[in-house]
Each structure stands twice: as C-alpha cells, then as structure tokens.
Amino acid sequence: MKAFEARTTAEPTTAEPAHTVVLLSGDCDLSVRDRMTAVLLAAVDDAPVVAVDLAGVTFMDSSGLHALVTAHHSAQRRGRRLYVRGATGVVGALLHLTGLAGVLSRD
Amino acid sequence: MRGCGVAVEGRARPTWLVVLVVAAAYAAGAQLAFAVFGAPAIVVLFLPAGVTLSALVLTPRRQWPWILAAVAATEITVDVTHGQSPGFVWGFALANTVEPLAGAWLLRRRVGTPVDLLRRRDLVTFLVCCVAIGPLAGALIGATTISWGLGSAWWEAFLPFWAGDATGALTVGGCVLAWRLRPRLTAAAAARWGLALAATVTVTAAGFWPAQLPLFYLPIPLLFLLAFQQRLPVALTCGLAMTVTANALTNAGHGPWAALDGPAEARTATLQLFLGVTILGAWFLAVGVAERDNAMQQVRHFEEEQNAAHRLQRALLPVLTEDRPGLEVSAGYRPAERTHDVGGDWYDLFTVPGDRIGLVVGDVVGHDLSAAAAMARLQTALRILAQSGDGPAGTLSGLDRASDQIAGAFMTTVGYADYHPPTATLRYACAGHLPPLLLTADGARFLWGGRSAPVGVAGVDRIEAEQHVPPGSTLIWYTDGLVERVTVPLPESLARLAERAAPLHGHDPAELCGRLLDEVSDGDTLRDDAVVLCVRFAAEPSMR
Numbered sequence: 001m002k003a004f005e006a007r008t009t010a011e012p013t014t015a016e017p018a019h020t021v022v023l024l025s026g027d028c029d030l031s032v033r034d035r036m037t038a039v040l041l042a043a044v045d046d047a048p049v050v051a052v053d054l055a056g057v058t059f060m061d062s063s064g065l066h067a068l069v070t071a072h073h074s075a076q077r078r079g080r081r082l083y084v085r086g087a088t089g090v091v092g093a094l095l096h097l098t099g100l101a102g103v104l105s106r107d
Numbered sequence: 108m109r110g111c112g113v114a115v116e117g118r119a120r121p122t123w124l125v126v127l128v129v130a131a132a133y134a135a136g137a138q139l140a141f142a143v144f145g146a147p148a149i150v151v152l153f154l155p156a157g158v159t160l161s162a163l164v165l166t167p168r169r170q171w172p173w174i175l176a177a178v179a180a181t182e183i184t185v186d187v188t189h190g191q192s193p194g195f196v197w198g199f200a201l202a203n204t205v206e207p208l209a210g211a212w213l214l215r216r217r218v219g220t221p222v223d224l225l226r227r228r229d230l231v232t233f234l235v236c237c238v239a240i241g242p243l244a245g246a247l248i249g250a251t252t253i254s255w256g257l258g259s260a261w262w263e264a265f266l267p268f269w270a271g272d273a274t275g276a277l278t279v280g281g282c283v284l285a286w287r288l289r290p291r292l293t294a295a296a297a298a299r300w301g302l303a304l305a306a307t308v309t310v311t312a313a314g315f316w317p318a319q320l321p322l323f324y325l326p327i328p329l330l331f332l333l334a335f336q337q338r339l340p341v342a343l344t345c346g347l348a349m350t351v352t353a354n355a356l357t358n359a360g361h362g363p364w365a366a367l368d369g370p371a372e373a374r375t376a377t378l379q380l381f382l383g384v385t386i387l388g389a390w391f392l393a394v395g396v397a398e399r400d401n402a403m404q405q406v407r408h409f410e411e412e413q414n415a416a417h418r419l420q421r422a423l424l425p426v427l428t429e430d431r432p433g434l435e436v437s438a439g440y441r442p443a444e445r446t447h448d449v450g451g452d453w454y455d456l457f458t459v460p461g462d463r464i465g466l467v468v469g470d471v472v473g474h475d476l477s478a479a480a481a482m483a484r485l486q487t488a489l490r491i492l493a494q495s496g497d498g499p500a501g502t503l504s505g506l507d508r509a510s511d512q513i514a515g516a517f518m519t520t521v522g523y524a525d526y527h528p529p530t531a532t533l534r535y536a537c538a539g540h541l542p543p544l545l546l547t548a549d550g551a552r553f554l555w556g557g558r559s560a561p562v563g564v565a566g567v568d569r570i571e572a573e574q575h576v577p578p579g580s581t582l583i584w585y586t587d588g589l590v591e592r593v594t595v596p597l598p599e600s601l602a603r604l605a606e607r608a609a610p611l612h613g614h615d616p617a618e619l620c621g622r623l624l625d626e627v628s629d630g631d632t633l634r635d636d637a638v639v640l641c642v643r644f645a646a647e648p649s650m651r
Contacts, residue, residue: 098539
C-alpha cells in the first residue's frame, strides 16, 4: 500500500488560460475520501479548468471515484470543467468499467 | 485515611470542616511519628505529608491558605509539646507546608481533576510531582533546619527526611486520592476489606518480627494478589497498613532492619524504599489490570456493535426461499473481516409486470450504518420503479432521479436485469456496476453490454442490452467485495473469478454461492463486504 498524496500546481498553457493541475498519488480509498474531495473542490474553487492527474495513483475504489465525480459535478454546476488524465492500468480499467471514463474525460 | 472525608469529586466542603479534619488527621499522624516511629531521633515515617497533600489536591484553591495555616499551627503545637526548640519548630512548619503545596500545585497543573490513579499518565505525574519533587522541597528545608540546629551532616538528615515524607505522600496520599475508586461498601465487601487489612498486618508482623531470619518479603504476594483482585483503595490501604506495621516493629527493635549495622539514616531510608517499591509494584499491577479490563470492554463493545450492524445488514437482505417459475435462485452475503465495515451491498429479486423477474445487485459507497440505510431506501425505490415496466435502462433512469432524494445514494453502483422466462431473454443494465457473469456449458463469460456511469452522475444516458440465455445456464452477479483486491488489478481478478466459476457449471445455485463466497478471499483478509446472487435458468423454458 502506498500513502495517498495530493499536490496542486498551476500549469502554464497557451490553450487554457487558468489551468490548475492536481497530482494525485498513492491509494485513493475510503480512508482518504474526505481529504481527496476537499483538495479537488478547492481546486475547482480556484480555477475554471482543473486537470486531475492520476498517473501516480496505485489503487482506487468507489470512494476515490466518488470524490472525482463530486468535484466534477461541482465544476459543472458553476460552468467550470474538471477532467482526469494519466489514468492508465488499474485506474484506467476502473474508470472504463464503471462507465465514468467518458464523463470524466477532457472532451 | 481520615482525610477521605475532606472533599470528593469537586464538591467543595465547608472550610471549617476541611480545616478541622485536616488538622485532626495531621495531628494524629504527627503524634504517631513521635510515639511509634521515633521522631525524636529524626528517623521517621511521616504519614501527615500525605494528609496535607491530598487535602490540597481535593479542595478548591481558595481553601488552601486555611488548610496550610491549620497544618502549620498543628505542626508547631505538636513540636512544642514534644519540646522541640523554636528554630526547629519554624523550620518544620515551613517544610511541611511548602512540600505539599509544591506537590499539589504541580499535580493539578499537569493533570486535571479528578486525578485518576489507575491511569498511567496520572500515576506517573503523581509520583514525579507529589512523591519525588514535593518531598524533595520539604527535605531541603527540613535537612537545612536539622543540620543547622544539631550541627550534624546535612546529607544524614536529608535522605531519611525525603524518604519518610515520600512514603507518607505515597501511602496516605495514594489512599485518599484513590478513595473515589473504592468498592461499594456492602457488608460483605467491608468484611473482605477488613480481612485483607488484618491479613496484611499479620503477615507483615510475621515478616518483621524475627531479626535474624530475612522474612520481610512475606507481604509482597498478598499485596500483589489484592492489587490484582480487589479495587485499588483496598490494595493501597493494605499497603499503608504494611508500612505502618513494618515501621512500628522496626522502631521497636524487631525485624531485619533493626538488626542492621550502619547509620540509622541509611536504615530508615532503605526500609521506606523497600516498602515504597513493594506498594508501587502492586500499584503498577493494578494499573495494568485496569488497562486490560478497559481494552477488553472496548473489544466487547466493538464486537457487539459490529454484530448489530451485520445483523441489520442481513435483515435488510431478502430471503430467497422460493424458486420462481423457470428459475432456481440463491444469494449469499459475507461481511468484511477485521474492519468495522458494514455493507451497503445488496441483492434483490422480485416479479415485474409482463411475466418478468427483476434481478438486482447494488453497492452503496461507504461502509457504515448510514450506507446500510441508503441501501435499504435504494432497494425499495428500485423495486417500486421497476413496477412501471420501463425495462432496465428506464428503471435506472428513474433511480437517478430518485437518488436526489436519498442521502448517500450518489455514486451507488447497481446492476439491474429482468428475465423473461417464455423467451429465455435477459435484459440488463449496469450503472457503474461490475458485469454479470454467465455460466454456460461453453464456459464463463462476462456480459459487457448496457454499461453506464453510477447512480446520480449528471447527464448520463442509461442503456441496456439483451442476452439470450441457454437452458441450464447460470447468471452470477456480485459486488466488488467478491473480486476487489488491493494487490491484484481488477481485470485480473475478474478473469480469476471466471476461471474459478467455469468448472462449476451445472452446480446448484446455493452450492455455487457458497463456493464463491468461501473461496473469495484467496487466503487474504476480506476488506469489503461481498454479495453474490446466482440464478440458474431452467433447462426447458417454461411456456406460459
């Protein structure tokens, strides 16, 4: 098991004006759901576009998905955007399996 | 012991009563020191140290000046009646007020009231502040007074003064401060307590009588037994009885310490040290027992709560007693091990208009009683929505709308299917849920159709798929507890499930459920609840 970590950075891009990236790593399970939700909601508060980078995530269960979709809904309600990237392997399979890959994708 | 009436559990007693009791107890203890423990030779066990200390710990600060004044006055009176010179008198009065003041002030600063002497932290603080530091302050003043008055060596006065006062604080102070932990005084309890005291005095007397036979350790097992079996005040009062008996006999010339050669100061100091160490040993044992009892009580409480949660979970799941026309069904639930998690996992089976049978497996996010409550509401909502005959996709769309009104429903995964026996067709839809596994003579394969996001996700179109089920095939539907392992990627554990299930084709659904749930853990601890629903379709579709 790997400890959960979340880091929020601003990423300068030409395409997206105020683009925030949240880098998640470790295990995203029930024990970190509240922390993960808080980090993601704070990111949505701060920027119109938030990319959640899941490349470092080693494990995710329904609690982690809950946090992602909660933040996604919050962004939608305010006319903002949140999408995930770097979801490969286990996490990518989970997103496809649960039918969330489309909902949380960039487009 | 008489200090016990001073004040209990934060309720302040009248100042006059406190002062009276403290003065009486102090005078009695000081007289005892002169009469029995050889105070004139300054080789003493000084029990009043514990009287003043515990009085200060148990009373509000506004009563402190009165208590200290009463103690000083009593000390002066007792000293003067025993013919002490004025220099001694004032020095001792100062020592015997500064000492308990320092101890009580430090203890109350570090530990809130009431002090719980069965708690490790409180006991250690009591020992450091009231048994070590307080008497140290008293001994500094007392030894200076004595060495200045008698012209004797400072160290020779300091050690026994410290040891005598520390033992007084430990024994009497301990008894009074632990008094609130006493057993309920029924006649039987009082008789047992009295018997314990009598036995302690007898055994101690036996140990401290012969001078040439070292038997002083005799009270140790008795004291330890009392600490193990009885409440702390019983053990501590017996410790006090042992201390008084041993000192009285030693001072009367009995026992191994009286027969020792060497300076009297070293003898009295080592005697008090022996008695203090013995009492502390018993005390630590009592603390250990109390900690163990607390831990066991917590475990029991935890287990009861967990059992209640699992009983609730089981009660919420339907009992599938009857097979439906054209179907044999069985379902099983296995709670998570080790963790305190209660489900949110459920299965259901009911009839639907149009000669159909609805099959449900679902999983609410989270594992607590509120998840179980959300599950119960979703289960009911889904049953009612299915009666509209809208089919799986339509029913799940209805559940999306209903989920707004159900706390904790968001992101629930649900698989819903309805089976039409006359045509042997299964319509199914998965809202973020794991795919059903179809077991046929050709092997096991997952049904990957009808997939969409979990319940409550905005802007999702529900879709469904249709599958013809061959006669004799079995549908296995489950929650992620059956397959999810931290160490194994999900696609891999799904493949393992299919591998395990394939040879079980043709088995009775009840046996299948049992086998899958038994083998689910693969030797690992089951971290999540698991639910399995097994439905075997009749060999010949029933024509109705």
